[in-house]
Amino acid sequence: GQQLNQSPQSMFIQEGEDVSMNCTSSSIFNTWLWYKQDPGEGPVLLIALYKAGELTSNGRLTAQFGITRKDSFLNISASIPSDVGIYFCAGPQGGSEKLVFGKGTKLTVNP
Amino acid sequence: DGGITQSPKYLFRKEGQNVTLSCEQNLNHDAMYWYRQDPGQGLRLIYYSQIVNDFQKGDIAEGYSVSREKKESFPLTVTSAQKNPTAFYLCASSRLRQTSNQPQHFGDGTRLSIL
Numbered sequence: 198g199q200q201l202n203q204s205p206q207s208m209f210i211q212e213g214e215d216v217s218m219n220c221t222s223s224s225i226f227n228t229w230l231w232y233k234q235d236p237g238e239g240p241v242l243l244i245a246l247y248k249a250g251e252l253t254s255n256g257r258l259t260a261q262f263g264i265t266r267k268d269s270f271l272n273i274s275a276s277i278p279s280d281v282g283i284y285f286c287a288g289p290q291g292g293s294e295k296l297v298f299g300k301g302t303k304l305t306v307n308p
Numbered sequence: 309d310g311g312i313t314q315s316p317k318y319l320f321r322k323e324g325q326n327v328t329l330s331c332e333q334n335l336n337h338d339a340m341y342w343y344r345q346d347p348g349q350g351l352r353l354i355y356y357s358q359i360v361n362d363f364q365k366g367d368i369a370e371g372y373s374v375s376r377e378k379k380e381s382f383p384l385t386v387t388s389a390q391k392n393p394t395a396f397y398l399c400a401s402s403r404l405r406q407t408s409n410q411p412q413h414f415g416d417g418t419r420l421s422i423l
Contacts, residue, residue: 201350230411239314239398239414240351285350287411294339294358294404295366296412298350 199224199290203299211307216273218302220286229262229269230287230296240285244271276306311335314399314415320423321386321393329384329418331399338404340382341412344368345396354397357382358404386420394422 203220210216220229228247232240244255246262246269253260259272273280283301290297312333321327333340339358343351353366357376371390376382382401386393396419400412 228411232414237417237419239312239400239416242411242413245411294402295341295353295356300348300350 199226199288199297201286201288201297201299203284203286203302205302206300207303207305209305209307210276212276212278214276216276216280216304217270218272218284218304219268219270220299221268222288223267225266226269226288227266228289229260231258231260231269231271232285232287234283234285234301236282243284273304276304278306278308280304281306312399312401312413312415314397314418316418317416319418319420321420322423324388326385326387327420329386329397329399329420331382331384331415333380333382333399333401333415335401335413336379337401337413338379339402339412340376341400341402342366342372342374342382342384343398343400345398345417351398354384393420395420 201222230245231243234240244253244260249266250264251262257274261270283303285301286299287296315330341356342354352368354372355374357363363376373385396417398417399415402412403410
């Protein structure tokens with residue numbers, strides 16, 4: 198089946214630094230979703246991308262839908278301690294209602 | 309407020325016991341989903357349902373069962389056949405992709421442990 202490869206697996210940064218993570222696949226996706234999960238909570242949708250080349254921002258977060266439709270990037274600018282968590286990319290599996298998820302990027306921000 | 313409610317937050321299971329996790333949504337979403345999350349892993353799909361009284365197996369359905377008698381409710385039963393049930397269980401819902409491109413929204417999860 199389709200798989201999403203997220204990198205890096207984990208990041209340790211200082212408060213104020215910018216962060217970049219990505220998600221790649223061998224298959225084409227028509228939608229890319231980025232979620233954040235705080236410890237012990239459910240994932241919360243950050244950004245949804247629906248068009249190749251689309252660049253969308255949500256506050257300090259910016260995500261891009263790759264031109265090839267096989268990748269997506271999430272950037273966080275000027276990180277703060279509450280950015281700590283696990284960031285997941287996801288996309289719909291084929292033409293179905295099912296989503297396939299990456300394994301996540303765990304972000305730690307040192308004050 | 310509209311949302312997805314999972315209960316209980318924490319659940320303990322004895323050997324040989326079935327337990328049921330509750331998921332209720334008031335978003336009027338047609339589709340509902342159950343995922344299992346293990347440490348360091350992504351989300352793996354257990355079961356999903358696109359319409360009342362119908363559901364499909366996901367990637368790891370063995371040892372689990374579901375029902376969808378009402379649009380707003382999608383309970384998951386972890387049966388005694390599931391030998392490694394300790395995990396964080398997440399419920400999600402969404403509109404059908406054929407009617408809307410809206411993504412899945414998640415509840416706050418239930419953490420299941422073995423006594």
